[in-house]
Amino acid sequence: MDRRTFFVKSIGASALAGSYLAFGKPHELLASVAPAAGPAPFDLVAVRGGEPDVMFQKGIEALGGIGAFVKKGQKVVIKPNVGWDVLPERGGNTNPKLITEIIKQCLSVGAKEVYVFDHTCDSWQRCYKNSGIEAAVKDAGGKMAPGHTENYYHEVSVPKGKVLKTAKEHELVLEADVFINVPILKHHGSARITASLKNLMGNVWDRGFWHGSDLHQCIADFGTYRKPTLNVVDAYYVMKRNGPRGVSVEDVVTMKAQLLSTDMVAIDTAAVKLYGADPKDIRHIQIAAEQGVGRSDLENLNIKRITV
Amino acid sequence: MQSLKKIRVVVASVVFVLAAVVFLDFTGHVPTTLTTFLGSLQLVPSVAKLFTGLTVASFGLLFVVLLTIAFGRVYCSTICPLGTLQDIVIRISGRMRRRRWYQHKAAPVAIHYALLGASLITVIAGSMALVDLLEPFSNFGRILTNLGDPILVSGNNAVAYLFGRLGIFGLYHMPLLHMQTIAVLLTVLFLGLLIYLSYKHGRLFCNLLCPAGALLSIVSRISFFKIAIVEERCTDCGFCEMVCKANCIDAESKKIDFNACVGCYNCIEACPTVALKFEGFPKRREISRPTPVDAPRRAFFGVVIAGASTMLLPRQIEGNASAPKILSYDDSRRMPVTPPGSRNQNRFSNLCTACHLCVSVCPSQVLSPSLFEYGFAGIMQPRMNYTAAYCNYDCVLCTQVCPSGALLPLDVAAKKEVQLGRANFIKDDCIVITKKKDCGACSEHCPTKAVKMVPYEGKLMLPELNNDICVGCGACEHACPTTPRKAIYVVANSVHQKAKKPQVQKLENPLESQKDFPF
Numbered sequence: 001m002d003r004r005t006f007f008v009k010s011i012g013a014s015a016l017a018g019s020y021l022a023f024g025k026p027h028e029l030l031a032s033v034a035p036a037a038g039p040a041p042f043d044l045v046a047v048r049g050g051e052p053d054v055m056f057q058k059g060i061e062a063l064g065g066i067g068a069f070v071k072k073g074q075k076v077v078i079k080p081n082v083g084w085d086v087l088p089e090r091g092g093n094t095n096p097k098l099i100t101e102i103i104k105q106c107l108s109v110g111a112k113e114v115y116v117f118d119h120t121c122d123s124w125q126r127c128y129k130n131s132g133i134e135a136a137v138k139d140a141g142g143k144m145a146p147g148h149t150e151n152y153y154h155e156v157s158v159p160k161g162k163v164l165k166t167a168k169e170h171e172l173v174l175e176a177d178v179f180i181n182v183p184i185l186k187h188h189g190s191a192r193i194t195a196s197l198k199n200l201m202g203n204v205w206d207r208g209f210w211h212g213s214d215l216h217q218c219i220a221d222f223g224t225y226r227k228p229t230l231n232v233v234d235a236y237y238v239m240k241r242n243g244p245r246g247v248s249v250e251d252v253v254t255m256k257a258q259l260l261s262t263d264m265v266a267i268d269t270a271a272v273k274l275y276g277a278d279p280k281d282i283r284h285i286q287i288a289a290e291q292g293v294g295r296s297d298l299e300n301l302n303i304k305r306i307t308v
Numbered sequence: 309m310q311s312l313k314k315i316r317v318v319v320a321s322v323v324f325v326l327a328a329v330v331f332l333d334f335t336g337h338v339p340t341t342l343t344t345f346l347g348s349l350q351l352v353p354s355v356a357k358l359f360t361g362l363t364v365a366s367f368g369l370l371f372v373v374l375l376t377i378a379f380g381r382v383y384c385s386t387i388c389p390l391g392t393l394q395d396i397v398i399r400i401s402g403r404m405r406r407r408r409w410y411q412h413k414a415a416p417v418a419i420h421y422a423l424l425g426a427s428l429i430t431v432i433a434g435s436m437a438l439v440d441l442l443e444p445f446s447n448f449g450r451i452l453t454n455l456g457d458p459i460l461v462s463g464n465n466a467v468a469y470l471f472g473r474l475g476i477f478g479l480y481h482m483p484l485l486h487m488q489t490i491a492v493l494l495t496v497l498f499l500g501l502l503i504y505l506s507y508k509h510g511r512l513f514c515n516l517l518c519p520a521g522a523l524l525s526i527v528s529r530i531s532f533f534k535i536a537i538v539e540e541r542c543t544d545c546g547f548c549e550m551v552c553k554a555n556c557i558d559a560e561s562k563k564i565d566f567n568a569c570v571g572c573y574n575c576i577e578a579c580p581t582v583a584l585k586f587e588g589f590p591k592r593r594e595i596s597r598p599t600p601v602d603a604p605r606r607a608f609f610g611v612v613i614a615g616a617s618t619m620l621l622p623r624q625i626e627g628n629a630s631a632p633k634i635l636s637y638d639d640s641r642r643m644p645v646t647p648p649g650s651r652n653q654n655r656f657s658n659l660c661t662a663c664h665l666c667v668s669v670c671p672s673q674v675l676s677p678s679l680f681e682y683g684f685a686g687i688m689q690p691r692m693n694y695t696a697a698y699c700n701y702d703c704v705l706c707t708q709v710c711p712s713g714a715l716l717p718l719d720v721a722a723k724k725e726v727q728l729g730r731a732n733f734i735k736d737d738c739i740v741i742t743k744k745k746d747c748g749a750c751s752e753h754c755p756t757k758a759v760k761m762v763p764y765e766g767k768l769m770l771p772e773l774n775n776d777i778c779v780g781c782g783a784c785e786h787a788c789p790t791t792p793r794k795a796i797y798v799v800a801n802s803v804h805q806k807a808k809k810p811q812v813q814k815l816e817n818p819l820e821s822q823k824d825f826p827f
Contacts (some may be wrong), residue, residue: 085700121752
């Protein structure tokens with residue numbers, strides 16, 4: 001190799017290395033194109049009568065198994081609701097048993113790593129601990145990640161947003177191949193009801209802007225930003241009043257239900273009916289449907305109903 | 309006896325490291341028992357805590373007093389972390405300038421005791437300011453909380469950032485919500501003075517400014533065992549004087565001013581002929597011969613004892629028990645909310661030594677050092693800063709660690725019935741009124757639903773207050789998105805009130821029976 005070819009080759013090699021550093025890991029580039037999944041057999045799966053883990057097993061089976069959503073070597077991020085420093089039976093946070101089961105299933109089909117986080121409202125370390133989520137994640141072999149300071153969030157644009165044009169999204173979600181949204185269904189003083197659309201508010205840093213600039217519109221706007229790979233609505237314990245934090249266990253009913261869908265509008269519409277309210281009264285779901293986030297016409301959807 | 313110094317160094321190092329860990333830990337892994345144990349041994353906070361009755365801290369105080377009666381100011385070189393901090397500076401300065409020997413100097417007893425007297429008088433007059441500014445444990449706490457913590461957290465954040473890039477989240481980024489510029493500056497000033505004094509003059513701080521040093525120096529007058537020079541063995545080499553950082557050994561006259569001795573035992577170790585040792589009670593008179601200095605000293609001693617005894621008189625710690633004043637809209641925002649367990653502002657301000665232990669353990673970092681919010685009398689005492697965060701409903705950590713009794717221990721159930729302040733809602737500033745849009749951030753965060761949402765103009769929901777069940781945690785104020793001023797905020801109760809328990813009713817029509825799918 002003469003000097004000239006040596007230089008040319010080294011420049012080529014460093015350019016390659018540079019682009020690797022600049023664009024990240026190659027598999028992520030591929031993954032962002034589209035996870036190859038066949039047509040989902042059902043638009044929505046509803047399960048009742050079992051424990052959270054059992055209901056998930058039945059539900060995901062109906063959707064073609066976890067393998068339809070998670071491929072070997074992928075990075076999975078799960079976003080439960082861990083907003084409050086309350087115990088699981090208070091129905092303030094997603095059921096830890098459900099989180100354990102989802103992580104185990106993801107790892108069983110070869111997920112490279114499974115992260116779980118939330119931008120909590122109460123003191124984050126207390127929320128992670130007392131919700132039971134942190135222990136559940138560790139048990140299952142996942143990683144509990146922090147989300148309590150601004151530096152974990154990076155600005156993204158929301159091109160279809162009407163009021164919310166930009167938001168600071170958690171870096172884990174930005175880097176994820178698979179994003180699983182796992183809210184708990186409950187009453188909510190401001191949003192009326194919280195399920196999958198509202199749960200994504202915990203993905204962002206600047207929530208004060210949402211509250212101060214038409215909350216329902218912002219929730220719907222953020223729904224247009226990224227469609228989760230899968231949504232699982234935990235309706236095992238359901239808080240019927242004093243939400244989203246609740247005051248006591250008396251606010252909670254044991255419903256033993258679970259919903260699974262890739263469509264946030266469809267799953268939230270069904271969740272509201274399960275809760276016992278009229279989806280037409282929940283403005284952010286209506287706006288999200290109008291903005292094309294998903295479908296609210298449950299009567300035209302292919303729904304699988306399972307009783308355990 | 310030659311190994312006394314080594315024992316001292318080991319004990320001091322252990323206490324220093326533990327105290328530093330207690331203040332710097334942000335992971336919540338340090339057991340509260342360790343924190344309370346270390347706090348109970350700290351002289352000034354434990355003396356303050358006597359006013360709240362007999363506690364574990366009283367045993368700590370008793371131990372310190374008995375230790376001093378037995379062996380003098382052992383405290384200053386082992387239990388006091390600020391003493392060890394000075395020793396570290398002295399150690400480093402000795403290395404930077406070789407052959408920096410100490411020389412005997414008469415301790416500035418008059419100024420030292422005068423400062424102690426002045427501290428006592430200001431305490432009786434109702435201000436902890438002088439004690440707070442001079443007290444060693446609190447200064448140590450403020451150095452770690454206001455300077456050490458930011459440095460540690462910045463380093464942690466840098467490493468956490470790098471690890472985070474690699475997908476490792478065992479280390480996490482920490483915010484610094486309790487940082488207050490003025491408190492940092494005052495701490496820098498004090499640390500500068502401390503470094504200057506220890507670099508130039510050894511342990512002069514302990515014999516000039518320190519109220520704990522002054523108190524212990526008085527107690528050490530009756531110590532059973534005192535360090536003395538055995539004249540028959542002494543070869544007049546003068547090593548003992550050269551290594552005495554308290555400047556209390558006069559090698560020429562072979563006299564030791566034991567009241568100024570901080571118990572470092574450098575002299576015992578340095579003596580080549582083993583001529584320095586603890587002498588027992590019977591030889592006491594022989595050793596400390598009256599000198600001309602002793603007459604004014606005794607007079608001062610009398611004044612201080614008189615002053616100290618007034619501390620034992622019942623003091624109105626509980627303060628003014630009248631109902632909270634009604635304040636105007638703007639005044640009310642200036643009144644600081646005192647932490648849980650403080651009971652009322654006067655009581656809190658009369659007992660808090662501003663050690664910032666509560667600030668450093670608070671998981672939500674709602675506690676911040678004040679400047680003059682309590683007046684000059686309460687300089688740097690902590691307050692609830694609802695701009696930074698809000699008080700976690702189920703957390704009682706601050707009340708459990710307070711070493712001075714300014715915050716009395718509360719269990720979770722008791723804390724939930726304490727009302728630190730009451731929410732005030734300015735409807736005209738609320739998003740729901742000004743923008744005709746739903747918001748509800750305040751009600752969301754409220755742990756008791758003292759702020760609940762009620763129907764307003766059709767389908768909107770507007771906050772409504774029930775202050776009977778408000779605990780004054782500041783969640784509503786913190787969450788409120790209105791600018792430049794919050795539409796809902798907490799007005800301090802200068803005397804904490806009892807919050808009623810939230811009403812709990814059984815739910816009607818539970819859905820448990822509904823087994824099918826409503827879609």
